[in-house]
Amino acid sequence: MPVHIGHAEPGFDDPLGLMIACHRRIERFLAVLVELAIRRNGYALTDSESTAMEAALRYFRDAAPHHTADEEHGLFPALKQAGRGAYELPGLERDHRQAERLHVTVDALGLTWLRRGTLDESEARELQTALGDLSALYREHIETEEQQVFPRAQRALSRESLDRIGREMAFRRGVSYIPQTVQLRVTASRVSS
Secondary structure (H helix, E strand, O other): OOOOOOOOOOOOOOHHHHHHHHHHHHHHHHHHHHHHHHHHOOOOOOHHHHHHHHHHHHHHHHHHHHHHHHHHHHHHHHHHHOOOOOOHHHHHHHHHHHHHHHHHHHHHHHHHHHHHOOOOHHHHHHHHHHHHHHHHHHHHHHHHHHHHHHHHHHHHOOHHHHHHHHHHHHHHOOOOOOOHHHHHHHHHHHHHO
16 A cells, blocks of 8 residues: 555544545555456456555555444444434445455456466456446445545544544554654653653
8 A cells, every 4th residue: 555645644543534534445456457347347457556456455444344343343332322224324334344355256266367377358347347336335435434434433433432442443453552642752852752
């Protein structure tokens, strides 16, 4: 993944910002898969294309499920507990199940392509269809979350609730939760020393 100078990614103390950053990764990795599936149409991939496909498939297989868990086990229950469990949440959870099913297809076909070197015509078409369905699903899903659910959460959830969600997100990934304010104080004290 490219590093963007001057664009610090939100920390776990900003779980909604981190979820939005995850949406951008989903969009970037999905765009890689779509572009390869259309441009190569099942024909042999170059080494750099194979590397890009492997990275995108790995992201959706290993990292993206954390994002789903962040929402379904952290954000959505917190909204429901705050009395803001809006009508969108069951639909968003259904989207997650549909995305999981489509990713099983994409992963299997992508790994076949990498292992065998090519896809036959029907496999290439099936991959393009699954990726098209995923693209449409994610486009609507992300828009609903970013335009409706996340702003509502920002207004409705207490700082304590957001901290709890952030701590759970860090734990899910096996990393320490260090609030940004603590990191800034530590950095400032090192600079002044």
